[in-house]
Amino acid sequence: xxxxxxxxxxxxxxxxxxxxxxxxxxxxxxxxxxxxxxxxxxxxxxxxxxxxxxxxxxxxxxxxxxxxxxxxxxxxxxxxxxxxxxxxxxxxxxxxxxxxxxxxxxxxxxxxxxxxxxxxxxxxxxxxxxxxxxxxxxxxxxxxxxxxxxxxxxxxxxxxxxxxxxxxxxxxxxxxxxxxxxxxxxxxxxxxxxxxxxxxxxxxxxxxxxxxx
Numbered sequence: 001x002x003x004x005x006x007x008x009x010x011x012x013x014x015x016x017x018x019x020x021x022x023x024x025x026x027x028x029x030x031x032x033x034x035x036x037x038x039x040x041x042x043x044x045x046x047x048x049x050x051x052x053x054x055x056x057x058x059x060x061x062x063x064x065x066x067x068x069x070x071x072x073x074x075x076x077x078x079x080x081x082x083x084x085x086x087x088x089x090x091x092x093x094x095x096x097x098x099x100x101x102x103x104x105x106x107x108x109x110x111x112x113x114x115x116x117x118x119x120x121x122x123x124x125x126x127x128x129x130x131x132x133x134x135x136x137x138x139x140x141x142x143x144x145x146x147x148x149x150x151x152x153x154x155x156x157x158x159x160x161x162x163x164x165x166x167x168x169x170x171x172x173x174x175x176x177x178x179x180x181x182x183x184x185x186x187x188x189x190x191x192x193x194x195x196x197x198x199x200x201x202x203x204x205x206x207x208x209x210x211x212x213x
Contacts, residue, residue, distance in 0.1 A: 024125060025064070025161055025205035026107070028213050032069045033104045035076060036112025042137055042148060043071050046110050049153035052191045053160060060203045063211030066108065066160070076100045078115030081133045085120055097124050101131050108159055110134065110152070119151050121158035130159045141182035150184035153191045161205055162198055170195050 034046045047069055054065045076098055087095050101109045101124075111133045119142075123130040132155040135142060142148040150171060157172050166177035171192040173179035184192055194202075 025209055026066075027128075027209060029064065029211065030066045030107040030130075031105070032067055032108045032110060033072050033106035034069060034110045034112060035072045035074050035100060035104075036110075037075070037114075038073045040112050042112045042134060042152065045149045045152045046112075048149060049156050049191065052153055053156060056194065056199070056202065057206060060199060060206070062203060062206040062209070064206040064209040065211065066156075070106060072104075074100070075113065076111045076133070078113055078117065081111065081113055081115060082117050084122065084131075084133075085117060088120075088122075095122060097127065097129060098131065101129050104129075108132065108156075110156075114138075119155055121155045123159060132156055132159055141180065141185070144182055144185040146186040146189055147181050147184050149189060150192055151181050154181075157194075157198075160202070162194075162201065165195050165198065167195060169193075170198075172198060 032046070032050060034043050036043065050067050050069055054067065057064050080098055084095060084098070100111070107128055108130045109132070111131060113133060114136045116139045117133075117135050119133060119135045121130065121132045132152075134148070134152055134155065137143060137148045142151060154171055154174075162172050164174035164177065164179075165172050166179070167173050168177070168179050168183045169192065171194055173183070
């Protein structure tokens with residue numbers, strides 16, 4: 001699938017999240033807004049995922065970072081999120097940018113939904129915006145221990161430019177491999193690691209990106 005100027009997303013993972021094709025790196029540090037209910041437990045998971053990605057960039061020796069993270073009480077309607085997902089699956093491009101994303105001062109909007117849909121990521125590269133939509137953590141498989149944490153980190157991985165791999169022990173595993181989010185279930189909280197190839201890709205993509213906005 002070719003890169004689209006308006007948006008990027010690819011085929012869906014049946015039980016938990018969508019995967020995005022790799023695309024260009026962010027040209028500058030990317031701020032994050034989390035839209036969801038006040039006190040939502042997943043807000044802490046977004047902070048944890050951002051810390052994971054920033055620690056990864058630090059270990060790679062590249063200056064790029066994401067954040068700061070701002071929590072915004074609100075919601076993008078479930079119908080709008082599922083509509084975006086369906087539009088992609090039906091190949092009806094360009095995909096419109098939700099008003100909540102367009103009007104946000106942040107570059108990346110993480111929408112914490114109460115809906116039962118497949119979590120997904122979209123990016124509008126020419127406008128410097130992205131959306132990561134996360135399904136309800138009260139629904140399977142995000143209701144399993146440790147899964148929501150990895151789904152949030154996984155979708156941010158797509159926003160940062162990574163696609164899927166075929167290793168079920170790695171964070172970015174997904175279709176066409178037989179991976180499912182429930183494979184990240186664990187009684188010990190942890191974010192699954194990246195592959196050596198993904199680390200090399202991130203280093204190559206972001207080594208020339210400035211740390212300054």
